[in-house]
Amino acid sequence: MSHTIAAVSTGNQISAIGIIRLTGDDCIAVAAKVFTLYNGKPLSKAPSRKLCLGELHDKDGRVIDQCMAVCSHAPHSYTGEDTVEFHCHGSPAVLAAGLEALYIAGAKPAKRGEFTKRAFLNGKLELTQAEAVIDLIEAETADAAANAAGQVGGVLQKKLSPIYDELTNLCSHFHAVLDYPDEDIEDFGLASYEKSLRAAAKSLYSLLQTYGQGRILRSGIAAAIVGKPNVGKSSLLNALAGYDRCIVTDIPGTTRDTVEETVMLGNHRLRLIDTAGIRDTADTVEAIGVERSKKAVEDADLVLFVCDGSKPLTDEDEAIIDLCCEHQNAVALINKSDLGSAVAPSDLPFMNVIHICAKTSEGLDQLADVLDVLFETQTPCDGSILTNTRQFDACRRAYEAMLRSLQGLKLGLTPDAVLTDVEEAMEAMGEVTGATVREDITARIFERFCVGK
Numbered sequence: 001m002s003h004t005i006a007a008v009s010t011g012n013q014i015s016a017i018g019i020i021r022l023t024g025d026d027c028i029a030v031a032a033k034v035f036t037l038y039n040g041k042p043l044s045k046a047p048s049r050k051l052c053l054g055e056l057h058d059k060d061g062r063v064i065d066q067c068m069a070v071c072s073h074a075p076h077s078y079t080g081e082d083t084v085e086f087h088c089h090g091s092p093a094v095l096a097a098g099l100e101a102l103y104i105a106g107a108k109p110a111k112r113g114e115f116t117k118r119a120f121l122n123g124k125l126e127l128t129q130a131e132a133v134i135d136l137i138e139a140e141t142a143d144a145a146a147n148a149a150g151q152v153g154g155v156l157q158k159k160l161s162p163i164y165d166e167l168t169n170l171c172s173h174f175h176a177v178l179d180y181p182d183e184d185i186e187d188f189g190l191a192s193y194e195k196s197l198r199a200a201a202k203s204l205y206s207l208l209q210t211y212g213q214g215r216i217l218r219s220g221i222a223a224a225i226v227g228k229p230n231v232g233k234s235s236l237l238n239a240l241a242g243y244d245r246c247i248v249t250d251i252p253g254t255t256r257d258t259v260e261e262t263v264m265l266g267n268h269r270l271r272l273i274d275t276a277g278i279r280d281t282a283d284t285v286e287a288i289g290v291e292r293s294k295k296a297v298e299d300a301d302l303v304l305f306v307c308d309g310s311k312p313l314t315d316e317d318e319a320i321i322d323l324c325c326e327h328q329n330a331v332a333l334i335n336k337s338d339l340g341s342a343v344a345p346s347d348l349p350f351m352n353v354i355h356i357c358a359k360t361s362e363g364l365d366q367l368a369d370v371l372d373v374l375f376e377t378q379t380p381c382d383g384s385i386l387t388n389t390r391q392f393d394a395c396r397r398a399y400e401a402m403l404r405s406l407q408g409l410k411l412g413l414t415p416d417a418v419l420t421d422v423e424e425a426m427e428a429m430g431e432v433t434g435a436t437v438r439e440d441i442t443a444r445i446f447e448r449f450c451v452g453k
């Protein structure tokens, strides 16, 4: 018997409609204590998944709201249990009063993600689907939402299941032969084991390769803005952000730390990092900033090198160019185009060079076009992209164990030694699919959710 939980699912702001949600074996009986249908019938007789008009009231009969109730009977509901939703007027005060009345009627406050956790525990969602629900709620771009929606629909699970099944087959066959040597079981076919393990490892590797794209989908493109002091890095960040995020002065070295800001440029979400001017410095505070800038370039998905186009390049510029031009995705921005051009694109060893004016935002649309080329999505955003760090880590461990078992087969290790690695791979894959996931991990997964989901 699962106890009834209740929560507001629509957040705590004024809106046209606000939803209170209940789930649990006796939730319809709990809801009936505070809701009376206008058609005079008991709530337990309300048709499943149909909105019915009535009155939400407290235990003393004081009316809280005139609203709609919808009952979904187990197992045909999100959680797999009986559920009730009240579609109220979206005033936080109304919703709080409705919730309070439900608590008095016997419901308990829902914990974070408890509705989705119950859906998972009741077999309504696979773990990858449940995890994608939070990604869908938090998606900030259309591509991220499309990928998460695909995963809620089971696309990722469909990719993982055959790999998990293959490992299960191998394990069971190994066990059968090892544990029942007298039975007439087809003996080890080393070549066929190797073939199926290799195929499974290859599929998993293709999935792991999508994670770079997935990371960008989840967190945006990490873009480091680098250049010597006073070339207009902070002005560029402000122009991209659309407001003055950074202090802009003409005193070199005013940006002493890295400043982060997430902005949209065209279809791209950029996590901009304005680094302190990269230059050799005796000033300790600034020297720490310089180190961070170098690290930012190393960690960045995109490097935006900025120079002052109104003055010829200096040795200081050249040193920074050396630091960034080898980055896979580096773009040179010749700034201050309004002040004339002392720097030509041919002076810069970059494949992508754009004249910009951070003061007027001129040239930024061209930057958006370049990003379209550099970050063109390789894998369709239909759920096929691995975005979740936990899933990536488990898949990587599974992949490594599969490689070890392949190596073991090649070296002619004993079947039980090979089996250990196959089992380890299976265990790691099970953490992703939910087949072997530990309770503490499950708890942590659902803690990421908001209350009411």
Ligand code: GDP
Pocket (backbone or CB within 6 Å): 227, 228, 229, 230, 231, 232, 233, 234, 235, 236, 247, 248, 249, 250, 252, 253, 254, 255, 277, 335, 336, 337, 338, 339, 356, 357, 358, 359, 360
């Ligand atoms: P940072 O030290 O590289 O971050 O440079 P800032 O953004 O602080 O800019 C340094 C100076 O250059 C400020 O006085 C800005 O107003 C000026 N500046 C930045 N971009 C432009 C531009 O496109 N045109 C002109 N004329 N001045 C600019």
